[in-house]
Amino acid sequence: MLLTLSVLLPALGIWLLQTTKVRQSDLDHYEEMIQERKIAASQTPTSTRQHRKEVTKDIWFTQDDCSRLHYQIASEGSLLTLTPVGNKFEFVESLQGIRCWMQDQLLQEEEPAQQARYFEADEGVYRYSTQEFVANDVSLSLFHLPGHKLPEGTVDPEEAFFKGRAKDISFFFGGNTPQFQARQFQAIMSKEEQSEVGL
Numbered sequence: 001m002l003l004t005l006s007v008l009l010p011a012l013g014i015w016l017l018q019t020t021k022v023r024q025s026d027l028d029h030y031e032e033m034i035q036e037r038k039i040a041a042s043q044t045p046t047s048t049r050q051h052r053k054e055v056t057k058d059i060w061f062t063q064d065d066c067s068r069l070h071y072q073i074a075s076e077g078s079l080l081t082l083t084p085v086g087n088k089f090e091f092v093e094s095l096q097g098i099r100c101w102m103q104d105q106l107l108q109e110e111e112p113a114q115q116a117r118y119f120e121a122d123e124g125v126y127r128y129s130t131q132e133f134v135a136n137d138v139s140l141s142l143f144h145l146p147g148h149k150l151p152e153g154t155v156d157p158e159e160a161f162f163k164g165r166a167k168d169i170s171f172f173f174g175g176n177t178p179q180f181q182a183r184q185f186q187a188i189m190s191k192e193e194q195s196e197v198g199l
Contacts, residue, residue, distance in 0.1 A: 047083040059173060069103040070150050091128035098124050098135060101150045112148045119169065132172040140166055140182060164188045
């Protein structure tokens, strides 16, 4: 037993000395880790991106008469980007293959009806912070449709009472009525419509 203690005590002392003594290499490694952490904290944060498929946004607006208008923006795909700006984040979504329905008016005729816009565009951008949507090279149609719900399937483009193309469109959501703008709009008239107006 005495022999065991005489061997174990020095071994225990050497082990304690090795595990508790701070060596210069340990201090150098610790300092290096602190510097790496400071550099990482001081660097400008980078953007985060998420690819999404078959995206649909439903936006509702309550009107003065307590009715609710419905906007639906659908896209085949999108890239959602989150960028740190100061102590806030900016969300921007770039959409591809866009189809959008926008209720302009709910009508109370003999039967419930609605006036709605429909547009298609290859690309567009939705900015969450300003609630603004912009698209280029847009095919735009106006419809008079039955009911107060947006169509779920496709609608025959020939049923539109007005259609055309715009170089770009934009709308932003603020208050009860979204602000819509179509720039460089060119109306497209069918041959029947042209003959009706004498062209």
